[in-house]
Amino acid sequence: MTDGRRSSGETRAGDVLQRMRLDIISCVLKPGAKLRFESLKDMYAVSFSTLREALSRLVAEGLVVAEGQRGFIVAPLSLADLLDLTDVRVLIEREALRLAIEKGDDRWEAEIIGTYHRMDRLQGRLGHEYYLSEDWSKVHGEFHYALVSACGSPNLLEIRQKLFERAHRYRRMSSQFRPKWREKDVEHRTIMEAVLARDPKRAADLIERHIRETTENVVEHAGHLFSGGIPRSGADVAAE
Amino acid sequence: MTDGRRSSGETRAGDVLQRMRLDIISCVLKPGAKLRFESLKDMYAVSFSTLREALSRLVAEGLVVAEGQRGFIVAPLSLADLLDLTDVRVLIEREALRLAIEKGDDRWEAEIIGTYHRMDRLQGRLGHEYYLSEDWSKVHGEFHYALVSACGSPNLLEIRQKLFERAHRYRRMSSQFRPKWREKDVEHRTIMEAVLARDPKRAADLIERHIRETTENVVEHAGHLFSGGIPRSGADVAAE
DNA sequence: GCAAACAATAATTTCGAAATAATGTTCAAT
């Protein structure tokens, strides 16, 4: 074993999978970028087959695209995909939140309050550009997960998680253009309050607005980064 | 190349993936069964790595479960999973159908009528045990896909497809106990009529009933095949 | 007789070389 930090019970391929997923979500590996095996082999210090396994799983997650027999690329971002993703996320998040509010117990409430607190404090510590921090993104993700975690549906949670991760790449695009993140902060608190007050309709409406406003932010501030209405990869643009 | 039938542009791993998926869905590979590499290597005539890639993708699709460093098993079926799957499918199918009815054009209508016709004729040819036929299952799947295909959301369609395939394994369980498939036949026609009449509410209600009744059928006729009512994985049980 | 430690076996997981497909280049013919 070359890396002692590998968590027990995990295969090396699973380990690389997680690391690559984070790198794609955080755009270290850029959308549309070609994934050459030689580079990746150095980057993650594993062999062809192990890489291939990780890439294959990422394909099924929608973060990587397999191009026939021409290798793999990081799944491109496009306006069309963002808009579609947003609609599907709204559907899933609303339902998951509704169910969680219906079924959640004390422990669930505590987890929400806890993650919100951590997110809030970290935010204060990081200052006004907190949204650029990967640490904050992590806690932010945990907060949103906590909200719906009590929905009782493993399938819904799994689908939600994959969509959330894909959406993070778009969020990151707009974060570089300093959007109105202060408003987002208030939204998180408002959502939490509605959820803890067990108001499913209000909570669902708030989470929908939360998601849609973020999307609008991306379209407004970073929409010009997309080639057009047509979903095209960065590689395609570079090739012109 | 050992197999000339490999479709162009496809990798061998992708080919094995498809074949394994069909074998799992049709329960040639039985739920919970251990997937030993030696057997699979003979069965699909490929090497370790190629198999591993196909298995990895199936893990991400939820048809196979990776057990730490103890290999792979076919994803087990359980009552809890069936019930959860049913609820999520209802959510997705309703929305997809609503959108399709809103956006569908003439070509979409024609495709629905066409697949229904094929399904109906094949059924007549196959006689009263048509539901055991894999050919019929294929057309049946195409009919249900046709209904929602015009929804305009690639993400929704992809999620729906994966859930549909997973559900097929449960449908198959009950089909061996001769459920009331004749009623299903009438339902398909009724659903089609509601869809073509562009009645989203009625169509969504019908598709929901269609899905839920099939689930109830499975629970009633084949529920005893599940280990217990409690949703627990083999790993959880072993850990106690 | 039982349990723990150890050895033997059988499985999975990883590796890097070999095969295969895609891409880029040269060069002749129009």
Place this chain on the structure above:
DNA sequence: ATTGAACATTATTTCGAAATTATTGTTTGC
């Protein structure tokens, strides 16, 4: 100058052996 075929190069895909890890069976000490 442009096209296209043949060749060279580069990258991916596949393979099977080697390393690692789990499982089974055996022995040893209590």
